[in-house]
Amino acid sequence: MTVTIRTLNELLQPSHLPAHPLATQEYFVNMGPQHPISHGSLRLVLRLDGETVKEVIPVPGFVHRGVEKMCESLTPRQIVPYTDRLDYLSAFMNNWAITRVVETAAGIESNERIETIRTLMSELQRIQSHALWWGVTGMDLGAFTAFLYGFREREVISEIFEETVGARLTMNYIQPGGVMYDIHPNFVKRVKDVMAYMKPIIDEYDTLLSGNVILQERCRNIGILSPEKAIALGCTGPVLRASGVPYDLRKMENYGVYNKVDFNVVVGAVGDCWDRYYVRMQEMRESIRIVEQLIDSIPEGPTMTLRYNLPIEMPEGTYYSQVETARGVFGAFLVAEGKSEKPYPLHFRSPNYNNLWSVTALAPGWRVADIIAILSSLDLVIPDIDR
Amino acid sequence: MDSEELLDIVERIESGATKREKSDRPAVHVPVDRLLSAMRRLRNYQWLSFDMLVTHTAIDWPDDNRFELVYLLYSTVHGHLLERPQ
Numbered sequence: 001m002t003v004t005i006r007t008l009n010e011l012l013q014p015s016h017l018p019a020h021p022l023a024t025q026e027y028f029v030n031m032g033p034q035h036p037i038s039h040g041s042l043r044l045v046l047r048l049d050g051e052t053v054k055e056v057i058p059v060p061g062f063v064h065r066g067v068e069k070m071c072e073s074l075t076p077r078q079i080v081p082y083t084d085r086l087d088y089l090s091a092f093m094n095n096w097a098i099t100r101v102v103e104t105a106a107g108i109e110s111n112e113r114i115e116t117i118r119t120l121m122s123e124l125q126r127i128q129s130h131a132l133w134w135g136v137t138g139m140d141l142g143a144f145t146a147f148l149y150g151f152r153e154r155e156v157i158s159e160i161f162e163e164t165v166g167a168r169l170t171m172n173y174i175q176p177g178g179v180m181y182d183i184h185p186n187f188v189k190r191v192k193d194v195m196a197y198m199k200p201i202i203d204e205y206d207t208l209l210s211g212n213v214i215l216q217e218r219c220r221n222i223g224i225l226s227p228e229k230a231i232a233l234g235c236t237g238p239v240l241r242a243s244g245v246p247y248d249l250r251k252m253e254n255y256g257v258y259n260k261v262d263f264n265v266v267v268g269a270v271g272d273c274w275d276r277y278y279v280r281m282q283e284m285r286e287s288i289r290i291v292e293q294l295i296d297s298i299p300e301g302p303t304m305t306l307r308y309n310l311p312i313e314m315p316e317g318t319y320y321s322q323v324e325t326a327r328g329v330f331g332a333f334l335v336a337e338g339k340s341e342k343p344y345p346l347h348f349r350s351p352n353y354n355n356l357w358s359v360t361a362l363a364p365g366w367r368v369a370d371i372i373a374i375l376s377s378l379d380l381v382i383p384d385i386d387r
Numbered sequence: 388m389d390s391e392e393l394l395d396i397v398e399r400i401e402s403g404a405t406k407r408e409k410s411d412r413p414a415v416h417v418p419v420d421r422l423l424s425a426m427r428r429l430r431n432y433q434w435l436s437f438d439m440l441v442t443h444t445a446i447d448w449p450d451d452n453r454f455e456l457v458y459l460l461y462s463t464v465h466g467h468l469l470e471r472p473q
Contacts, residue, residue, distance in 0.1 A: 042467050104411055231463055245463060305388060318410035322441075333457065335446055349442035349459070 024049055029368075033062045037140055037375050040382030044359070044375075051373060056363040058356055062322040063309065063385040071346040076176050076312050079346070084170035086350060087384035089129040092121045092327035094172035098346050100255060100321035102176040102334040103287040105314035113259070113301035115176045119256040120175065121161075122323075123287040124191070127198065128157040129326035130280045130287075133379045136275065138209050140376040143216055145211050153201060160190050177306030183298070191295050193387055195288050202284050209344040210281065219273035223374035226271060231359065237328025238279045240380055243271035250325035256270075261293045276377035307358035311341045326349040393435075400432050401425045419456075429460060436464040 032038040033328045041062035045056040067086065071079045076098070083094035089363015096118055103110065121214040144323050153167040158168040165173045184190075209215055224266040225235070236246040240247055246263040269273025306312070318339030322331035328351025334343045355378050362374050390413040397413075398404050403421040407414035428459045429437040437460035446455040 078425070141434075234440050247463060315409075316413065318407075318414065318457075319411045329441065331441065331442060333444055333459070345444075345446060346441070347444035347457075 004043060014198060017226055025118070026054060031371065033059075037088070037372050038382065039136065039380060042286075042356075042385070044371070044379070046369065046371070048270075048362075051367045051369075053363045053366055053368060056127075056359050058359060060353075060356065060382070060385045062386065063383050065383075067229055067387045068346055068348060072342060073343060075341045076106075076343075079343075080175055081170065081172040083348075085383060086146065086174055086348065086387060087236050087325060087327060087330065088169055089123060089132060089381055090327060090330065091169065091171040092125045092174055093323050093325040094330055096122060097137065097323045097325075097332045098331045099174050099176050099322060100310060100323065101319050101334045102248050103315065105317070105319040105334060105336055106176070106374070108177050108312070109305055110178065111305065112299040113302045114303055114305070115255075115257050116298050117179055117183060117295055117303065118174050119258060119261075120191070120298070121179075122159065122256070122293060123173075123290045124157055124194075126287045126326045127291075128154050128283050130284045131157075131375075133280060133326075134205055134209070137379075138215075138374045139283075140372055141215055142158045143209055143212070143215070144204075149205070149208065153198065156197065160187065160194060163187070163190070175304070176312055178302070178304035182303045188295055188298070191291060195291055195295070198288055202281065202288075204219075205281065210278070215277075216274070218370070218373045219377070221270070222273045223366060223371050223377065224270060224272045225358055225362055229361045230271065230358065233358050235328070236297075236351050238265045238276055238283065239328065239355045239358060242268060242275035244267035244268055249322060249329060253322065253324075254306055254339045255296065255321075255323065257288075261290050263290050272376040273373045274381075280379070312340065314338070322349065325351060327381065327384075328355060330384075348387060350384045352380050352382070356380055356385055395430070396434055398433070400428050400435075422456075436462045438463055464467075 026049050029048055031044040031046055033041040033043040043058060043059040044061065045057040067082050070381055072083060079098055080095050083098050084091040086094055097246070109185050124313055132150050135147040138146020138150070150294055160170050161171065164181060164187055165171050220309055225243050227243045227245050230240045230245060236247065245268050246265045263286045266279045266286060268279050297301040314336035316336055318335050320331060320333045322329050330348065330351055331349035332346040333349065337344050358378065361373060363371055366374070393413050394406050394415065395417050398406065401421065403418050404415040404425065406409060407416050429435050439461040441459040441461045442457065443458045446457060447454060
């Protein structure tokens with residue numbers, strides 16, 4: 001499967017203008033960089049024929065901060081809070097990716113307690129992220145009530161994070177050698193209460209929005225992404241799984257305590273906006289199952305195996321580790337020279353970057369209004385793309 | 388298939404490929420002039436089927452006056468990962 005992506009300059013060449021004097025004039029519309037659907041600063045250039053989208057060219061980079069370059073002058077512990085600011089709705093999981101690569105490189109041991117806490121926090125955040133996405137999708141498609149409901153559930157889980165971590169968004173929690181703080185004494189009880197609260201809430205989400213005829217009309221059979229194209233574009237996470245590819249690192253990579261819990265990898269059948277919607281709905285239920293299996297059996301033990309004032313020595317070599325975030329595979333590729341604690345260089349593989357480019361394959365042939373549903377179904381976080 | 392078997396197959400089908408030491412994942416070096424042919428073989432050979440480009444990046448080696456391009460490939464068919472700097 002070959003996917004051709006043209007640059008903006010190529011798109012604007014005269015050969016794409018109509019030759020016949022009576023031909024319909026195509027025109028270009030900028031969607032973004034300030035547009036409600038972009039959920040951040042993202043510019044999409046649409047080539048249109050009337051209301052029909054002929055081509056979409058994403059133009060990212062408006063929130064590029066040079067994070068990877070900055071990391072070259074930071075120690076591993078200093079890098080962790082930078083990963084919070086990439087996909088800020090998967091902050092724990094981003095922390096975990098850089099932590100895993102550093103632990104692999106430096107041969108740092110973890111323990112069952114640390115891995116269980118990391119897994120629990122990640123799954124709580126996956127539920128929180130998907131709940132927020134659900135609310136935002138509702139708003140994108142005209143249902144404002146869903147937006148308020150999504151934020152309501154996000155708040156409940158944020159309070160659990162705040163109690164243990166002291167932060168609600170940028171966590172800086174999972175560190176090489178362990179986690180920054182032990183869980184709060186109320187953690188287990190609060191998590192159980194929230195899980196008991198969340199299970200009927202997801203059913204309520206289905207009652208409120210999933211069966212809504214407008215949502216169904218705007219999502220079903222719209223923006224179909226074939227498995228071949230999804231793989232060729234490097235899509236991961238719910239976007240890839242909705243196309244029927246059962247690719248989930250929680251099952252395929254040996255990390256955390258995922259091998260000790262029973263959960264299903266949710267896949268779609270068609271690869272349309274609806275499948276991307278419903279895969280996330282089911283993933284919330286699966287994450288609740290994971291949390292419920294772990295919450296009563298958090299082992300005892302230290303939550304940090306390293307002394308904070310000791311440097312982390314990484315032998316010369318290349319290292320790559322990845323985790324499954326709420327949006328797909330987030331990886332960290334690190335080159336160590338063996339002379340310094342600092343990486344040379346560090347590259348992040350972000351799920352949103354690859355998922356963004358699927359819009360080039362999804363959008364042609366659909367109407368402008370369908371772009372809203374398509375983009376919403378991709379659940380993009382722009383700072384993770386631009387880095 | 389373990390890492391050694393994987394690397395043996397890659398070396399067998401791509402004559403310019405050599406195993407890369409000091410990597411935590413199976414990794415091979417390929418000369419830049421063999422890039423396209425190597426990529427095609429890695430994708431098309433049925434025991435490899437590297438159909439997904441997970442990510443690619445570059446390492447700047449100013450002392451050697453060169454860039455090293457790094458491709459991370461994954462096979463959704465077999466479930467193996469290959470780091471292929473060249």
